[in-house]
Amino acid sequence: MESMYNSFKEWHDRTMSLGDPRLDGWFLMDSPVPSTLLSILYVVLVLAGMRWMKGRAPFDLRPLMVVYNLSMVVFSAWLVYEFCVSGWLAGYSLGCQPVDFSRSPKAIRMAKTCWWFYFSKFIEMLDTFFFVLRGRFELVTFLHVFHHAVLPPAWWWGVKFVPGGFGSFAAMLNSVVHTVMYLYYGLAAMGPSVQPYLWWKRYLTKFQMVQFVTMVVHGMQLYFIECNYPKAFANAIMCFACIFFVLFANFYIQSYLKRSGRRGAKTQEANGHKSAVPVANGNGKSNGLASHHENGNSSSNGYHGVKRSRKAD
Known part of the structure; x- marks a missing residue:
């Protein structure tokens, strides 16, 4: 165990010595x-929170979510x-856009912006805890x-070694x-x-x-041009972009294309058997509840329906 710790520490210290010295102490x-x-810890707290909330009354966080989401709109727009x-x-x-590792005001400003972008990913974890509470x-997919x-x-890793340049x-x-996404969530929470x-x-x-496709197209340039930017970081960005594209595409297919197909089939079936189910068609309470749940309940569909698609964000 001690030898493993020493090996890790040696690797850690050697790797950290290669990082951007301007970020030391940040x-x-x-x-x-x-x-x-x-x-x-985030994953552990999410799992523990879901277990703790089972059987408990959900919290009404609508005012807090409005403030949070609109604050994130301002924060994201500021990052842009x-x-x-x-x-x-x-x-x-x-x-090709190499990283400016100088201590000029513009280079330091870019490094700080990259750090704030990285830190924003911890703030965005609050999205999940709102779901749980x-x-x-x-x-919580x-x-x-x-x-x-x-x-x-x-x-x-990107901020530590290449804070700026091509990958930013x-x-x-x-x-x-x-910026656009949190604007939607803020409005829906109202x-x-x-x-x-x-x-x-x-x-x-x-x-x-479209964002993920654009990231891949932009990153692919490094295979065709000479550029003083580490390909490893561009490869990592493209790899994550491909993974998230597949996950988001699957979400879109399941949530919109297949759902629309199922609704169309149900409508056609109902229209073809009206005389067979007069009670279902004439039950205003039942149909009114379904309509409210699908179209008027922003806390379920208007706000949360898109939440499942979050992210890189």
């Missing part, structure tokens, strides 16, 4: 261990602005938990997506009164899938 940046442990003014609208190229266990658990430690394009793009204006729910998942 919060959570001296080692990947704290980020990894926090992600593990900072990425732009520190690089992407201030001399960066969509082609509201008793919405069906929304593999896609949702995997997304929130894996991204903080993954982005740690993915972070900026993800911040754009999150209640049924805004439901008629949330017709664009399904397009959020499409927007996220």
Whole structure:
């Protein structure tokens, strides 16, 4: 056991010595261990919280969720602005873009923006705890938990070794997506009164899938051009983008395409057997409840229906 610890410590110290020295002493940046442990703790707390909430009355967190989501809109929009003014609208190229490791104000600003983007992944873990406390266990899917658990430690490596340059394009793009996404969640959390204006729910998942395709297309450039940017980090971004594209595409198929097909089949069957089921068609209470659950209940479909598609965010 001691020899394993010594081997790990030797590898850890040698690897950390290769990191960006400008980030020495920054919060959570001296080692990947704290980020990894926090992600593990996140999963443990989610599982423990679901067990604790079973049989308990769900909490009403609507006012808190409105404030949280709209705050995340402002935060995400600020990240987009900072990425732009520190690089992407201030001399960066969509082609080869090495990291500026100098201590110039613009280079330091980009490094700080990358750190805030990384730290935002811990803040976004609150999404899951809102689900748990509201008793919405069906929304705590593999896609949702995997997304929130894996991204903080993954982005740690990018910030530690390449805070800026080519790879920060993915972070900026993800911040754009999150600005729109949290705006939707904030509006949906306001209640049924805004439901008629949330017709664009399904397009959020499409927007996220376009994001992942764009990341892959952008990253593939490094296989055809000479660029002083580590391919390992670009490969990691593309790998995660492909994984999330598959997961989000599967969510879209299950939630929209197959669901629409099932609804169409049920409608056709009901229309063909009206005389056989007069009670079901004439039961206003039953049909009214179903209509409210599908179309008017923003806390279930308007707000949470898209939550299952979260992330890289």
